[in-house]
Amino acid sequence: MRNSLFLKMLTIAGLMLVLVVPLMMIQGKVRDRSNEAWRVKNEIARQVSGEQMVSGPLLVVPRVRRYLAEKSDCEAPKDCRVERHRQVLESAIPDTLSIDGELQTSMRYRGIYGSPVYRSLMQLEAVFPASWRQAKQPEQVVSSQAPLLVMQIADLRGLVERPQIFVNDVALPLVETEQLPSSLGDSAVAVKLPPNIQGAFTVKVRLNLNGTESLATLPLAKETRMALRADWPHPSFEGLVLPVEREVGGDGFTSQWRTNSLAAASAIHCAQGNGLCNEPDQALRVRLVQPVTGLLSSERALKYSFLIVGLTFAAFFLFEVLRRYPLHAMQYLLVGLALAMFYLLLVALSEHIDFVWAYLAAALSCCALIGVYLVAVMRSPASGWGFAGSLLLVQGLIYGILMAEDYALLLGALLLFSALSAVMLVTRKLDWYGFAGGRGQQKTSLADEASS
Structure with a gap:
């Protein structure tokens, strides 16, 4: 049994x-x-705009440089090197970059599912040094074109209005996208720097930007300070460094970041040349987290x-x-x-x-x-x-x-x-x-x- x-x-x-x-x-x-x-979250992102990452302003100078190249079919050693020209984009970062932003958030629904969206008002101020005109290895420079002040915005559909860019408090017109160098990518916003600018100068940018879930900025400066305020009570701070100060309450949060070119060396190196960098881990980011669903x-x-x-x-x-x-x-x-x-x-x-x-x-x-x-x-x-x-x-x-x-x-x-x-x-x-x-x-x- x-x-x-x-x-x-x-x-x-x-x-x-x-x-x-x-x-x-x-x-x-x-x-x-x-x-x-x-799927609903992705659909809302397609219709409103995706997660936003802002980088810049950077000073980008299109130049033509000479270099020596080896011939493939040469016989005499003295005839094996030939001078050639190539077009390059060379960038310079500002000494200081200050970012002040405010986010107004809400939920967008499709049926019973939804995703947080926001509208941000951002003020950026950058100070470029007096040595911005100095080119590296000037003996190799054949010619230079007008310098460009370039910003990268991850999803341009989120722009509620055209960005306003001021140089020494003078508003400059935006360069149309088809007139920009193709290597800048599809998310670039730029203005031409006036030829009469000499020495150090200040750039101010005003952005009115929509996005979903997260907002990030790349600290492309020798010293970067950023302050954000929002009415979302569940933020998640991510990216390169955490805020040095933050307050989170039921009615929203405030936060402040400080970093420098040594901590952000990877992001700055990534942006050298064409000013294009899409490394999310190198950004200062806040994510609007939904409470546990x-x-x-x-x-x-x-x-x-x-x-x-x-x-x-x-x-x-x-x-x-x-x-x-x-x-x-x-x-x-x-x-x-x-x-x-x-x-x-x-x-x-x-x-x-x-x-x-x-x-x-x-x-x-x-x-x-x-x-x-x-x-x-x-x-x-x-x-x-x-x-x-x-x-x-x-x-x-x-x-x-x-x-x-x-x-x-x-x-x-x-x-x-x-x-x-x-x-x-x-x-x-x-x-x-x-x-x-x-x-x-x-x-x-x-x-x-x-x-x-």
Whole structure:
């Protein structure tokens, strides 16, 4: 008869494998909904504008330089080198760059999914040194064209109005895109520097820029200072360095960055030449983070689904062992399906209400269903509702683990250790051989046991 115990354990393991199917189907539904949310976010970015990164202003000078090249078909050594010309773009960074920006944020929705968007007003002020006209290796310079003040804006569709660029407080007209050197790329905004500019000069830029999710600037100066203000209460500061000062509250945030050319050497080297650099890791960036969404929380909750099913089946098995009251495999399966239904309800409700209320509603509904069912199965209201209450307590502990992201592993390990300890303590004096041998001879109801 000992094989009956092993067979029961094998049956329970098989039922858990069967429940993998509906749980995986629910996980697939969560992935589908997450992909839909991602598609909506990309659609909003296409219609409004994408994540914005601003770099500049930089001084870019188109020049023609001479260089010596080797001939491929030369015989005499003295005839193997020939002088050639090439066009290059040479850039210079300002001594100081100050950026002051303010973001007005809102949410744009497509159906039930949305993405944060913003409108920014930015004031940039750069001071270029008096030595800006000096070219490196001037003996190689054949000719130079009018210098350009160039800015790079990641998504030009976000420009609400044409940027205003002032040199020594004099507004300059923008150069049309088709007149700019092609190596500047498609996201360049530039003006020609007047020929009468001598010595050091100051550049001021005013940008009215729309974007989604994040705003970044490249610190292309010897000294860079940036200050940002926004009415978004959930910022994430990323990139090259973190703000030296920041205040985050329920009504928004303020932040200030300071950095220099030594810390930003990689970004400056990247921008040398044509002024084009798209290295996001070298930027000063703030990201408008959405609070943890229902889909993300539901996906995390699903990771604990097999744990809950396993603990529930283990509790049923212990009930059989200690009370000598057999439960049918179909009863295990129906309770397992009710637990799987909890996750489906959680995913569906969390798309429309706050996750905490969705979790509470789904947990109460499924635990109440299981309680009503187990009262009839176990023929004991105390045992049925006791199981349902214990399951609700476990769901509450799982919710606490979900909310405590930094301590999730610790709390999960403690929960498993507590469950294993309870099983070992309850069964420490159990005669497993006797249970396996006498199992088929004792099938008494809880009501009979309670009356005896």
